Amino acid sequence: MSKDRFSANNEIASPVIEVSNFDFYYGSVKSLNSVNMKIKPKTTTAFIGPSGCGKSTLLRNFNRMNDLIEGTKTEGDILLHGESIYRKDLNVTELRSKVGMVFQKSNPFPMTIFENIAYAPLKKGIKKRSSDLTDLVEESLRGAALWDEVKDKLHKSALGLSGGQQQRLCIARVLAMKPEIILMDEPCSALDPISTMKIENLIAEIEKDYTIVIVTHNMQQAARVSSYTAFMYVGELIEYNSTTDLFSNPVMKQTEDYITGRFG
């Protein structure tokens, strides 16, 4: 085996996120085992692997969503721009507004479309009923390729939208926060193929401005949207490489088995 199974880590020079020797425990169960990886800025990185391999767990550590679950414990570190996100004086809410997240199931709040988008900006001090806010809402909805579909019903309930529209609304809601990084936790798993395509196009569109990390079950999707792909298996990072290399020329046997559909 001449090639390095973590060649992505060597290629990426100035990572936005750096995971170093990271362990994660749910209670006494170790679900991540000494993960080391670098995430390249303004690129899409995909995490693939069978269910329960820890890819979502890892993703949810990037904005410390796992803090909400009781009895979890971490070892090692995750650095954002070289600074630990686990340091004591870190403001978690600030971290989360820099590292946005889109969930598996779309979760717009039971408010109007406008209120959903304005939710995060209003907390940052943008004035209600200001033109800044309306501009930001429009910009975010355009960014999420949703503006044309909803511009006439901004003040109607967000729950009246279709599943795909709701998911794009959630992306728009994150964009309105002007984050650096967007984490996507299987964002298309509950959507039909056309909505999925729209979201994938959207990812390609916003990739130039945001660092995107996407967890997916769908290998084709990973191949389509990402530049780098990480394959995980039972809590370990097995292989991390540029997407083309990983799919065309996997280093590890497990990776090959998984992408050729022999298990998982």
Added chain:
Amino acid sequence: MKLEKTYTYLLAFSMLCIILMVLGIFTIVAMNGLPYFWLKNVAKVEMTDGKVYYGEIAGVNPKAENGSETKLKVGNRKIYGQDFLRIKDSEIKSVSYPKEIIMLERDEWGNAYGIISDIGGKEFDNIHSSVMEDKKEIMSLEKGRLLSINEEISKLNHRITKKSETGLEEKLEKLKTESAVIETDLNSKREQALIKTFSLVLADGQTDELKYYDIVKKYQPNDVSLAGKVWISVKRFFEFIFADPRESNTEGGIFPAIFGTVILVILMSIFVFPLGVIAAVFLSEYAKEGFLVKLIRNTIYNLAGVPSIVYGVFGLGFFVYAMGGSIDRIFFSDYLPSPTFGTGGIIWGALTLAVLTLPVVIVASLEGLKSVPHMYREGSYSLGSTKWEVIKDVVIPNAMPGMLTGLILAISRAAGEVAPLMMTGVVKSAVALPFDSSFPFIHLDRKFMHLGFHIYDVGFQSPNIEAARGVVFNTTLILLIIVFALNLTAILIRNRIRNKLSRSGV
């Protein structure tokens, strides 16, 4: 398969029984109460022994001991000593309905039946309405300016004698003269009003000298057309709702009791809702699950089963004596030993009911909080919200329907509760409503009337139960309607919020 069908029928049958029971209560109450608003004809009953009675036929009992009996409401209690008379059907010679018989509703002594011979109908009405206007004026003077002057005088007296303040004598004198002037004015007005009398010829030929001042309404039931009777019945129904009680509650309206009940329930809601929600939010969102929290939660569940009279005793001890007493000592020490807040009042009744219904609100709110989808919380956290923002923006609004369900249950329970109120401020007859035009407009220390207590009082404590039967049933009917209306309001509010939260809304 067959068994399953049997079970389905069994369930449907139980459901039917429940619906019938609910409708049954309502129908029985309405059927017993509503006929009292109907203006009955007044019969002239002639007996074989030559006696003549005027009265409303209130019922026939064919299985009485000595043959069939008729119950006749003859009124004129002042003269006959009782409202009702039982006469043997076998001794009745004839029953007729002469048009000239008059029925008078009076302030005292119940209805009077008879014939007015010394004055024409129109003339009577003119004099009566002018006297009624005077009466209104007298009442408003008595309850308005005179009452407030007397209050001020007693305050001044207190300051002079107990606190030996000086320089107040002049003011006191001025008030006293004003009071005296008003009182003389009042007395002369009242005398003028009382002087006007007319005579009513009763069935047995006696004449009764009556004052216009005491007459509330005059009817000539046998001379009214069917449409007229319907109209009068409707009017009497609304009079029942909007008028003050007369004759120790057995006649007249129940307005103060309706007002007291509604205000009490609203006050109770204002107290219990925020308190219950805060407790539930703390228990479910902040408190660390452990032995203590479990203990507290189970204690709350158990509190829902404590008899309401126990809450009454608690309210009396804690709210009335401890809290009210302390308020009196600190703010109203001038008036001691006569209590201001240290005695039953609508605020203490409302607080006692709030404590009584708190468990219901907390339990329902906890359920509501539990039912908020986890993804909403996650969504809010991921957008950089603090814990408090998540709770305020997402959790509480989404739990609101559940919380309001708790409030609905609380209202249903509180509106019908009587026992705790008997210790914390309900009275048979309140001097004034808790809200009125005299400063500071809201008088939460005042005692109040309540429909539930009214039913108990009129139905079981009244000296003239036979005459009060209509009031009891109709009060029950109104109480049912009010509970229903209060619930409906809360349900509509909840549904609005629920719609807003669901797909169909906005």
